[in-house]
Amino acid sequence: xxxxxxxxxxxxxxxxxxxxxxxxxxxxxxxxFLEMLDVLNEQLMExxxxxxxxxxxxxEGICGTCGMVINGRPHGPLARTTACQLHMRTxxxxxxxxxxxxxxxxxxxxxDLVVDRSSFDRIIQKGGFISVNTGNAQDGNAIPIxxxxxxxxxxxxxxxxxxxxxxxxxxxxxxxxTAAKIGHLASxxxxxxxxxxxxxxxxxxxxxxxxxxxxxHYECEAAxxxxxxxxxxxxxxxxxxxxxITSRD
Amino acid sequence: xxxxxxxxxxxxxxxxxxxxxxVLIVLFLLGHLSGNLLVFVGEEAMNEYGVWLRSLGxxxxxxxxxxxxxxxxxxxxxxxIRLSAKNRAARPVSYARTESRKSTVASRTMLLSxxxxxxxxxxxxxxxxxxxxxxxxxxxxxxxxxxDVYHMVIxxxxxxxxxxxxxxxMVLTGLHLNHAISSAMQTLGVSHPKxxxxxxxxxxxxxxxxxxxxxSVPLGVVAGIVK
Numbered sequence: 267x268x269x270x271x272x273x274x275x276x277x278x279x280x281x282x283x284x285x286x287x288x289x290x291x292x293x294x295x296x297x298x299f300l301e302m303l304d305v306l307n308e309q310l311m312e313x314x315x316x317x318x319x320x321x322x323x324x325x326e327g328i329c330g331t332c333g334m335v336i337n338g339r340p341h342g343p344l345a346r347t348t349a350c351q352l353h354m355r356t357x358x359x360x361x362x363x364x365x366x367x368x369x370x371x372x373x374x375x376x377x378d379l380v381v382d383r384s385s386f387d388r389i390i391q392k393g394g395f396i397s398v399n400t401g402n403a404q405d406g407n408a409i410p411i412x413x414x415x416x417x418x419x420x421x422x423x424x425x426x427x428x429x430x431x432x433x434x435x436x437x438x439x440x441x442x443x444t445a446a447k448i449g450h451l452a453s454x455x456x457x458x459x460x461x462x463x464x465x466x467x468x469x470x471x472x473x474x475x476x477x478x479x480x481x482x483h484y485e486c487e488a489a490x491x492x493x494x495x496x497x498x499x500x501x502x503x504x505x506x507x508x509x510x511i512t513s514r515d
Numbered sequence: 516x517x518x519x520x521x522x523x524x525x526x527x528x529x530x531x532x533x534x535x536x537x538v539l540i541v542l543f544l545l546g547h548l549s550g551n552l553l554v555f556v557g558e559e560a561m562n563e564y565g566v567w568l569r570s571l572g573x574x575x576x577x578x579x580x581x582x583x584x585x586x587x588x589x590x591x592x593x594x595x596i597r598l599s600a601k602n603r604a605a606r607p608v609s610y611a612r613t614e615s616r617k618s619t620v621a622s623r624t625m626l627l628s629x630x631x632x633x634x635x636x637x638x639x640x641x642x643x644x645x646x647x648x649x650x651x652x653x654x655x656x657x658x659x660x661x662x663d664v665y666h667m668v669i670x671x672x673x674x675x676x677x678x679x680x681x682x683x684x685m686v687l688t689g690l691h692l693n694h695a696i697s698s699a700m701q702t703l704g705v706s707h708p709k710x711x712x713x714x715x716x717x718x719x720x721x722x723x724x725x726x727x728x729x730x731s732v733p734l735g736v737v738a739g740i741v742k
Contacts (some may be wrong), residue, residue, distance in 0.1 A: 272611070285611055338614035364612040371605050436618060437602035440528075466517060469527055478605030479526035479598045481619035481625065482698040497706045503527055504704030510522040 267293045267359035271306065273318055276375050279382075285364070286472045296356035296442060300325060300332060303365075308400055319378040327351040327491065330426030333433070334379045335366040340430035340489045348428065348491045368429050369501035370438035370474040383429050385475040386443060392471040393464035394447040396456050400477065407456050422450035424492040434489030437478030443500035444472045446494050452505060462509035469506050526601065526703075529594045536591040536700035541696065541721070543584060544688075548728045554741055555731075558665040562657050565664040592633065599626050621694035628691040635684040642671065649674075672736035681733050689726030696721055 269290045276283030290306050297305070300322050307317035323331035327348040334349055335344035342352040357363065363378065371380040400406055411419075423446075431442035448465050451457030457464070480499055487496040509515075522528055553560045569579055615623070635659070638648070646653030652670040655663035671677050696718030700706065705714065735741040 271607065274611075335610060335612075338610060338612035339616070343614075366610055366612075367609055369606050369608050371607055395520075432618075436606075436615075438605035439602070442669065466522070470522075470526060473524075473526050476605055478602035479530060480702075481598075481602070482694070482701050483622045485616060485618050488616035496701070497708065497711065500704045500706030502703050503530070503702055505526045506525070507531055507704065510517075510519065510525075510528055514516055 267295065267354070267357070267361075269293055269302075269357065269360075270362045272362065272364045272377075275318070276367075277316075277377065279285070279376055283378075285366075285395045292395055293354055296351070297354045298325065298350055299336065299352040299483060300350050319376075319380045321380050322350060325350040330428035332367060333428045333430055335364075335368065335433055337364050340368070341428075341491055345384070346491055348426075351491075368433035370429075370432050372438070372440065373429060373432060378421065381429070383427070385477070386427050386429065386440070388445060388475065389440065389444055389471045391469050392467040393460060394451070394468060396451060397460060398456070400456050405494045408493055411454060415453050419450050419453035422446045422453065422494060422498055424490060425450070425490075425494055428467070428491060430489045430491060431486035431494075432477065434485040435478065435480075436483055436485065437481055439480045439486075440472050440475070440477040441480040441502070442490065442494060442496060444468050445498035448505065449498040449501050462505060462513040463515035465502060465505040466509045466513065466515070469502070501511040526598065529598055530702045531536060532590055533594045533598070534702040536587045536594070537695055537699045538703075539587050540591065541692065541725075543587075544725055544729075548725060551729060551732050554665065554668055555735060558657065558663075560657075561665040561668070562661045562663060565662050588633075588636075592629070595629060596624065619694060621690045622698070625691060625694060628687045631687050632684065635680070635687070638680075639684070643667070649677075668732065669736055669741060672709075672733040678733045678737060682730055685730045687725045688729070689722050692722035692725060695721055 271288045271290055272284050272285045273288060274283055275286045275465055287308075288306060290302070290309075292303070293302055300320070303318060303320060310317050320334060321331045323329045325332070328348060330348075332349045333341060336349065338354070341347055341349045343356060344352055367373075367375050367379045368381045368383075370381075372385040376382050425443060425446040427443065429443070432438050432440050434439075448468055451464065452461050482496070482499075487494060550564055553564050554742040569577055572579070621628070642649060643653075649671060652667045655666050655670075657663040657665070672681070697715040698718075700714050700718070732741070
């Protein structure tokens with residue numbers, strides 16, 4: 267198939283970027299979206315042009331490294347699908363495709379489609395972990411956890427930190443990411459000791475990074491490749507308020 | 516230990532302020548609406564209600580409520596402007612293309628509908644509370660010497676421009692509440708798979724009920740049901 271691609275090109279963090287148009291022929295419907303970009307890059311390099319920079323790693327939808335806004339939707343048109351798992355059969359011959367980086371103050375563009383997501387790392391550093399050693403597998407298994415709680419924790423832990431929630435949010439808010447990380451640990455007994463200081467510190471860091479606030483559009487849960495529910499945001503709102511009023515930490 | 520002053524500036528607590536003041540405004544609107552609907556009962560009920568409102572607590576309670584309402588609206592509006600400014604700063608470069616999936620016209624226009632409702636609210640006070648815009652309608656007394664609320668309302672809603680403005684304001688209010696009610700519940704952490712759908716439907720239902728309820732008064736006058 268033949269495609270017309272409009273891709274954001276930006277030489278560096280402080281450079282002026284713009285959408286550039288590329289025509290790409292002989293695209294196989296079996297290619298993944300990233301393989302399609304690989305083919306484009308080969309052609310660009312043969313012509314002596316700079317290839318399009320984009321993040322990618324596992325290419326099997328589990329690492330959270332890839333991510334670009336494809337035709338106005340993070341990771342493209344399919345629900346619960348990362349850009350690397352999106353295949354060209356989703357598109358048809360003659361389609362025009364707009365490819366843009368995540369847009370957020372807290373995700374500055376490094377180059378082309380690559381953004382710096384270390385703001386997520388700094389949120390995690392504020393409490394997205396359990397400080398106490400939980401021991402070996404055997405010790406972990408000694409703590410009874412209901413199947414419901416374990417499944418719920420896993421639902422939240424499915425977050426791969428790709429940033430699609432921020433990219434989709436009209437306010438560039440990181441509430442779904444932060445809520446998933448807080449909620450995952452708050453669902454388990456091991457997470458209780460630091461539950462409220464974690465909620466406080468991670469939310470304050472989220473604010474400090476320059477993410478927007480949540481206005482409950484729910485674009486985040488629609489865009490999330492792991493289908494994480496905005497219900498986690500309500501749970502975080504509860505925990506943060508409870509911590510603000512009652513915590514002595 | 517973090518002080519409350521530190522946490523107060525967080526987006527989540529600012530949102531809590533928005534949500535709590537929003538819930539109080541909805542309760543106020545329901546109280547206001549219940550008074551307005553007395554127009555369908557008749558002149559006696561409406562004018563008597565006006566006297567009763569002003570006499571509560573020897574005239575002090577109305578002022579307590581009024582000052583409380585001013586505080587609530589100021590908190591709601593100041594929080595909204597602070598959060599909106601932060602949200603705009605969070606995305607300095609917009610997308611060339613965006614496709615929304617779950618957001619609605621109501622959710623995307625909250626600031627605009629809110630500011631328009633505020634502008635209308637000031638006019639509404641000038642009209643019905645301060646008697647500035649239509650003093651002839653305002654300065655009427657009934658046979659018992661009471662402020663004639665009933666005929667003020669009827670005279671006002673016989674003016675097409677006032678009716679159209681009022682109905683437009685109610686459409687905006689309905690639109691704003693359409694997103695606001697369930698949104699406030701989510702912000703206050705009231706969400707559970709058992710009742711999240713019910714809350715969202717109740718929010719939409721209540722927003723329509725409030726908008727239709729207020730609109731019924733001018734429509735009743737136009738239709739000649741209230742004379």
